[in-house]
Amino acid sequence: MKPGEQRLTREQVGGIVKMLGLTTEREFDCGECLQHVSEFAEAQLAARPVGEVIAKVEQHLALCPECREEYEALRKILAAKIL
Ligand SMILES: [Zn+2]
Numbered sequence: 227m228k229p230g231e232q233r234l235t236r237e238q239v240g241g242i243v244k245m246l247g248l249t250t251e252r253e254f255d256c257g258e259c260l261q262h263v264s265e266f267a268e269a270q271l272a273a274r275p276v277g278e279v280i281a282k283v284e285q286h287l288a289l290c291p292e293c294r295e296e297y298e299a300l301r302k303i304l305a306a307k308i309l
Contacts, residue, residue, distance in 0.1 A: 262279050263287075
């Protein structure tokens with residue numbers, strides 16, 4: 227094995243961290259989450275497949291109790307409208 231063969235470059239590490247969603251909170255903040263949270267709630271209720279942005283909302287909700295509360299409230303309102 228050549229020396230340094232298994233070292234990851236800074237870019238590679240960044241890519242892995244990103245892939246794991248560890249930087250989600252920093253890159254996708256509460257403001258952005260709340261902008262899209264209604265789309266996410268609607269997609270959930272309609273069982274629609276979620277897009278890339280909405281997937282980020284989902285990740286953010288998993289990390290952020292405040293936004294999750296917002297989402298729960300919204301989902302109840304939407305569900306009441308549908309029923
Ligand atoms: Zn948040």
